[in-house]
Amino acid sequence: xxxxxxxxxxxxxxxxxxxxxxxxxxxxxxxxxxxxxxxxxxxxxxxxxxxxxxxxxxxxxxxxxxxxxxxxxxxxxxxxxxxxxxxxxxxxxxxxxxxxxxxxxxxxxxxxxxxxxxxxxxxxxxxxxxxxxxxxxxxxxxxxxxxxxxxxxxxxxxxxxxxxxxxxxxxxxxxxxxxxxxxxxxxxxxxxxxxxxxxxxxxxxxxxxxxxxxxxxxxxxxxxxxxxxxxxxxxxxxxxxx
Ligand SMILES: C[S@@+](CC[C@H](N)C(=O)[O-])C[C@H]1O[C@@H](n2cnc3c(N)ncnc32)[C@H](O)[C@@H]1O
Numbered sequence: 494x495x496x497x498x499x500x501x502x503x504x505x506x507x508x509x510x511x512x513x514x515x516x517x518x519x520x521x522x523x524x525x526x527x528x529x530x531x532x533x534x535x536x537x538x539x540x541x542x543x544x545x546x547x548x549x550x551x552x553x554x555x556x557x558x559x560x561x562x563x564x565x566x567x568x569x570x571x572x573x574x575x576x577x578x579x580x581x582x583x584x585x586x587x588x589x590x591x592x593x594x595x596x597x598x599x600x601x602x603x604x605x606x607x608x609x610x611x612x613x614x615x616x617x618x619x620x621x622x623x624x625x626x627x628x629x630x631x632x633x634x635x636x637x638x639x640x641x642x643x644x645x646x647x648x649x650x651x652x653x654x655x656x657x658x659x660x661x662x663x664x665x666x667x668x669x670x671x672x673x674x675x676x677x678x679x680x681x682x683x684x685x686x687x688x689x690x691x692x693x694x695x696x697x698x699x700x701x702x703x704x705x706x707x708x709x710x711x712x713x714x715x716x717x718x719x720x721x722x723x724x725x726x727x728x729x730x731x732x733x734x735x
Pocket of ligand 1: 501503529530532534552572573574590591
């Protein structure tokens with residue numbers, strides 16, 4: 494599985510939202526910007542600002558790719574639950590498809606707040622709520638249940654998106670704006686379909702019989718051809734200030 498390709502796909506879903514929120518957070522005039530859980534740099538490499546860019550991630554292999562993809566960023570291998578930065582260091586601290594993975598999302602958000610300067614901005618750009626996922630036709634509902642189970646087995650919190658705003662509130666962050674968006678496909682359908690299924694197959698390997706997975710894939714493909722496929726994963730964002 495090419496995870497950078499997947500992260501670039503997700504980056505495509507949030508391109509317009511990011512442009513809107515980074516403008517609100519005055520990214521162009523910021524001096525220090527940090528992404529927590531920067532992964533391979535799919536987002537960090539697109540930040541339109543002359544600020545010093547920083548990235549933190551726990552995974553060394555992802556950081557090695559990030560070094561190539563976001564060459565000018567200053568990277569640190571670190572746990573988002575205990576960031577290795579002095580308090581009040583950054584004008585903007587953001588994350589993207591990160592808090593669901595971190596184990597203790599409240600602690601991670603508290604750390605994001607701690608390293609943001611007074612008056613600075615905190616952006617959680619995309620946190621899905623797979624527990625509210627809608628699949629249609631009915632035979633594809635099982636696919637949603639499989640994915641939720643697989644995310645849990647991988648250590649993620651599949652319903653975290655729905656608790657994003659209250660987590661900001663609990664961390665003492667002043668919420669400026671919050672909302673939900675529906676990831677929108679930007680590529681040709683066939684390309685998007687194959688990439689989506691590469692992720693599904695990787696997630697379900699060892700958990701569901703291969704023949705069952707392929708049956709579900711055919712079912713999905715046929716529903717799309719009939720123009721009857723609905724897949725909705727409400728994905729939450731929040732913008733707050735310290
Ligand atoms: C789904 S990826 C998203 C990467 C990037 N934000 C993007 O959207 O392209 C989640 C990232 O969070 C990182 N991560 C998970 N738990 C972490 C932790 N406790 N501290 C730091 N990074 C963590 C993973 O290594 C992974 O790179």
